[in-house]
Amino acid sequence: MNDTFLKACRGEKTDYTPVWFMRQAGRYLPEYQKVRGTVTFLELCKRPDLAVEVTLQPIDIFGMDAAILFSDILIPMEAMNLKLEFHEGRGPVFPNPVRDQKGVDNLIVPDPDATMDFVMETIRLLRKELKVPLIGFSGAPFTLATYLIEGGSSKVFLETKKMMYQQPEVYHGLMRKITECTSLYLQAQARAGAQALQIFDSWAGVLAPCDYEEFAMPYVSSIISDLRKVTDVPLIYFANNGSTLIEHTVTVGADVLGLDWRIKIQDAVAKVGNHALQGNLDPIALFLPKDKMRKRIGAIVEGAKDAKGHIFNLGHGIVPQVPPEQVRIAVDAIHELSAR
């Protein structure tokens, strides 16, 4: 069992910097495409045998130090009683977005073991196979709410912010329900065997700091506080595009803070180096020629050396166009350049 990742999360000494990549089980891999070609995206999320297969692929191929459950942050939103569709090239769509109190009232807080057993079964199966730790995950309440309110992806998050500003009671009621669902969902993942949990706040960075503080952060803190009562697995919080929120995000209680690539990691260390940090290579930097990629990886490893712990990752999900060979070069470089 390679527990380097868990040690780094806990701020313990490691022989080298552990690495995993967001979306490492994904479309850039021909092996993934082969499996994905036989089913829809939602079917792939719901078939434990196939979800296990694609979760294992990057570990087997590149030797990542952690696996992340193959799933989607919107799976529990579907279980809340919302119709969810994935349209090729357009991303997720909720045909009936939540825009008023009636929409909030229609949502249920599901029993995750009953409604999402396929996730728990995937976790149980993965634990039998894996020689590295398994990360479970969820979306953060604000990020999930944006999809529910907008009805899918968005650019300026007009409907979400309009609800925050003009119907704050409706908004907070929605957030309470999403938060309860997410909290139970992550607890169930820990019970099923997830050895670390990451909360993805993909859209936190569209909020002004004062809005983040009022409309997003308290719900993340609440989930983490719930989790602390029932599990001691490391908790990772990734607020994407959140470098200006870092003084806030450090207070939510996570063991590890995820960083996107917009901040020099040494600047993050200077601010919150008493936390373990995860990141932060620009995903497109995987297209750098080998020598330059190694140099950039070395700079991140070096820049993070005084952090309480460092898990190497991309600053956002890997893109489908990356040649797998470049991923191999990156993973090898991270291991080699960080060897102590």
Next chain:
Amino acid sequence: MNDTFLKACRGEKTDYTPVWFMRQAGRYLPEYQKVRGTVTFLELCKRPDLAVEVTLQPIDIFGMDAAILFSDILIPMEAMNLKLEFHEGRGPVFPNPVRDQKGVDNLIVPDPDATMDFVMETIRLLRKELKVPLIGFSGAPFTLATYLIEGGSSKVFLETKKMMYQQPEVYHGLMRKITECTSLYLQAQARAGAQALQIFDSWAGVLAPCDYEEFAMPYVSSIISDLRKVTDVPLIYFANNGSTLIEHTVTVGADVLGLDWRIKIQDAVAKVGNHALQGNLDPIALFLPKDKMRKRIGAIVEGAKDAKGHIFNLGHGIVPQVPPEQVRIAVDAIHELSAR
């Protein structure tokens, strides 16, 4: 002549905080829609009589303290010998993106007075009408390059970064040509009568700090350095989503730094308060109820009080869905709450 805006740019004392909004001449105004309904977007940019009309609208209606030339950052790119189209709902498209040295060689550096006289004529006409200062503008070279390389808007800027990483000579050659074009274009605007110039780096925030430093910043500095030799109009540089780049952007030599809404303005003042600052209300905060909007505006005015100068603005362009009455409330609140 209301010169409050120019004074604030220069760090001189003003009786109140001057305000203008990015895209203030735009689709949220029925008066704009009426003009726009008769012509295409590109025709509107190229018809001085109509461009003058829509530029004046927000000044007449709301009493902004500065006007900004109605145009588009891609106008000079078309003059560089590139076919440019605007598709409704999709934004700008370059059907023949620049991806290699041949593409760069095909670009010309146009004489702005000869090829874009419609812009200079608009400026000359506006100066006869306006009782507030007129801001001219351009895109920043990196931002312009992304459109040329991607062929339009983008999410992850894969082609742009691939060119930076894999064909740096081609990339830098492209940037040199765009920079020369932009520098001449802004100089021509100043000669025609623009009283301040803003450089929009709308996509600077997708770059890691090290990439910004190598691939974007030097070209902005070069334009500003050229401008300083021939004009003393205030120069504003707006690096969107650039809060983590602020230690770099402060070095390009602008008089005023534009800020998006992701940073508390007092944090920016603490870092670069020896510069005048412009910003930084979340454009969607214009949907706040009156009392809360006034409170938020008051907090920004107060937070910026120790800056060398402050020009109130949104943190990004106004969105088409904003009710004009909300703009009136905002402008009045800014003037009232900042009165000294």
